[in-house]
Amino acid sequence: MDNFIVSARKYRPQTFADVVGQKHITDTLINEIKSQHLAQAFLFTGPRGVGKTTCARILAKVINSDENTQPDQDFAFNIFELDAASNNSVDDIRSLNEQVRIPPQTGNFKVYIIDEVHMLSASAFNAFLKTLEEPPSYAIFILATTEKHKILPTILSRCQIFNFNRIKVIDIVNYLKVIASKEKVEVDDEALHIIAQKADGGMRDALSMFDQLVSFCNGKITYDKTIENLNLLDADYYFQISEALFSQQAGKALALFDEILQKGFDGHQFLLGLNDHYRNLLMVKDSETHKLLEVSEVIQDKYKEQAEKCDYGLLLNGLNVAHRFEFEYKTASNKRLHIELCLMKLNALPYLMKGSAQESSDDEPVVMEFKTAIAIPVQKQKKRKIIKPRAVVTSSPAVRTESHIEHKLKIANPKSEVNLIKDETLQKIPKLNAASVSKYKTDLADKKALDLANESTESRVNQPEISTNTHPHFTVENVRNMLNELAEELIDTKNKKFTAALIKGKEFAIQDNNILYSFSSSIEQKQFTDCLIEIRVALKKEFGADKGIEMMVSISESEAKQIFSPNQKFAKIIAESEAVQKLVEKLNLGIKK
Numbered sequence: 001m002d003n004f005i006v007s008a009r010k011y012r013p014q015t016f017a018d019v020v021g022q023k024h025i026t027d028t029l030i031n032e033i034k035s036q037h038l039a040q041a042f043l044f045t046g047p048r049g050v051g052k053t054t055c056a057r058i059l060a061k062v063i064n065s066d067e068n069t070q071p072d073q074d075f076a077f078n079i080f081e082l083d084a085a086s087n088n089s090v091d092d093i094r095s096l097n098e099q100v101r102i103p104p105q106t107g108n109f110k111v112y113i114i115d116e117v118h119m120l121s122a123s124a125f126n127a128f129l130k131t132l133e134e135p136p137s138y139a140i141f142i143l144a145t146t147e148k149h150k151i152l153p154t155i156l157s158r159c160q161i162f163n164f165n166r167i168k169v170i171d172i173v174n175y176l177k178v179i180a181s182k183e184k185v186e187v188d189d190e191a192l193h194i195i196a197q198k199a200d201g202g203m204r205d206a207l208s209m210f211d212q213l214v215s216f217c218n219g220k221i222t223y224d225k226t227i228e229n230l231n232l233l234d235a236d237y238y239f240q241i242s243e244a245l246f247s248q249q250a251g252k253a254l255a256l257f258d259e260i261l262q263k264g265f266d267g268h269q270f271l272l273g274l275n276d277h278y279r280n281l282l283m284v285k286d287s288e289t290h291k292l293l294e295v296s297e298v299i300q301d302k303y304k305e306q307a308e309k310c311d312y313g314l315l316l317n318g319l320n321v322a323h324r325f326e327f328e329y330k331t332a333s334n335k336r337l338h339i340e341l342c343l344m345k346l347n348a349l350p351y352l353m354k355g356s357a358q359e360s361s362d363d364e365p366v367v368m369e370f371k372t373a374i375a376i377p378v379q380k381q382k383k384r385k386i387i388k389p390r391a392v393v394t395s396s397p398a399v400r401t402e403s404h405i406e407h408k409l410k411i412a413n414p415k416s417e418v419n420l421i422k423d424e425t426l427q428k429i430p431k432l433n434a435a436s437v438s439k440y441k442t443d444l445a446d447k448k449a450l451d452l453a454n455e456s457t458e459s460r461v462n463q464p465e466i467s468t469n470t471h472p473h474f475t476v477e478n479v480r481n482m483l484n485e486l487a488e489e490l491i492d493t494k495n496k497k498f499t500a501a502l503i504k505g506k507e508f509a510i511q512d513n514n515i516l517y518s519f520s521s522s523i524e525q526k527q528f529t530d531c532l533i534e535i536r537v538a539l540k541k542e543f544g545a546d547k548g549i550e551m552m553v554s555i556s557e558s559e560a561k562q563i564f565s566p567n568q569k570f571a572k573i574i575a576e577s578e579a580v581q582k583l584v585e586k587l588n589l590g591i592k593k
Helices: 023-035 052-063 090-100 122-133 169-183 189-199 203-217 223-229 235-246 250-262 267-284 297-307 312-327 335-359 402-412 423-427 434-461 476-491 497-505 522-529 532-543 566-576 578-587
Strands: 041-045 079-083 110-115 139-145 160-163 368-370 375-377 509-511 514-519 550-555
Touching: 023 052, 041 052, 052 079, 052 110, 052 139, 079 090, 090 110, 090 122, 169 189, 169 203, 189 203, 189 223, 189 297, 203 223, 235 250, 235 267, 235 297, 235 312, 235 335, 250 267, 250 335, 267 297, 267 312, 267 335, 312 335, 476 497, 476 509, 476 532, 497 522, 514 522, 522 550, 532 550, 566 578
Parallel strands: 041 139, 041 160, 079 110, 110 139, 514 550
Antiparallel strands: 368 375, 509 514
């Protein structure tokens, strides 16, 4: 048995003239070779199977050829191919840099083709930069990749970039016809279009499917055999279903869909094909868009025949429904019911459009907007007059007098005579840091200015407000509940856990509108005064700003003045604990003097 060579290798283009669908690139390369304006580095980027590596090999061969070159000479000693997917380390690039220093033994250029260059590591790219920017005169680099966005910008700036396009369906079909004639294979035109559409712009994929079908069909490729082998849904199903829907035969359409499911086809693929079918029907309605159909002439005639039976508005609304259901397919819990509902809505389109057309006086087709459950025709509706309720003017904070606003501005000014922190109050707090007092004043003044801005915004809205006095009574129990809630909020705050425990556990007293705190040390006092802003804001919010509540903080003189030395502490422990006294006597311990 002879060794079989796949078509993708057997019919790989050997000259620029054989390259399919990339004329804008081949013409540019040919002109650069003729004018001897070759770049030092090229970057070929594009989808898979469109001819990047093929063009790189042809370019490497052409620039080393001359008048005395034999046709079968391939200059293998001058062409070096590196797979960056498996050689992506710094050592691999260093080895390449060392090879570049050696000039070619035959020919004019040494060409380095690096495939899948985006797989190189960042360190390998950096090691490659200097050589890529200033290579020897005889070295040319051709980089090929399918993911240009993964390449460093410093590499891209050193290369001439050529973007390869997806090959058109008609170009793939024509090339497959040439190969089929050389291989003496009978093939239907509809089958070639199916292969080209399935290849999605890649010639290598198309040739692989062609070889597969040649083996499956035993030398004669037909449309039926093609869709059977490639597991594609026959386009005739879409023609039958749309014909049933246009004639309001929902039962027939649902039966055809059940037959499709019985053959093992996926519901999502069916919806995608239904969208394409309605789209092609719309394209064939206009002579300008008729050329956008990428199907065979036989299928085009079927589209023309069916499109003549329905108007443009019906097709447009049908495409709108099918597209919406395809978009929502992944989120549907019952996939089959979701598609059946789509078919039933398509079946009801003529009735809905007929009713909407009677209500509309325009001659243009009625375009309907469909939601998930209900179809609603889009029509111009009369604007209804909105009657706003009259605002009942009451005594409200929203209505501000001029004197009241001036008073607020006075409070918001940090340099004003009226200040929330009274001098006599600060004098009652001993050993309070001056910087903390200054920060306290500034922060509280900023907060009052923010409150003033919010109140001014409310006054501009002119919405009536009802002033109510729902603040609780200023009692020890209510203050304790408020402080406990504040402590719970401060527990989760960074560096406030000790302060939260102090607020929650420390006892206090109330005299008139003053809250009296007494601490046994300056450390506790400092921890507490650092949170005075939060406490005052919480008191204002809980009991109202008009109460004039003040915080009185002091240190207990009886405990603050008494300072124990280490020996005094030890003597006190011995005096208070009988067990410690026995231990001292048993071990013959003494106090150091």
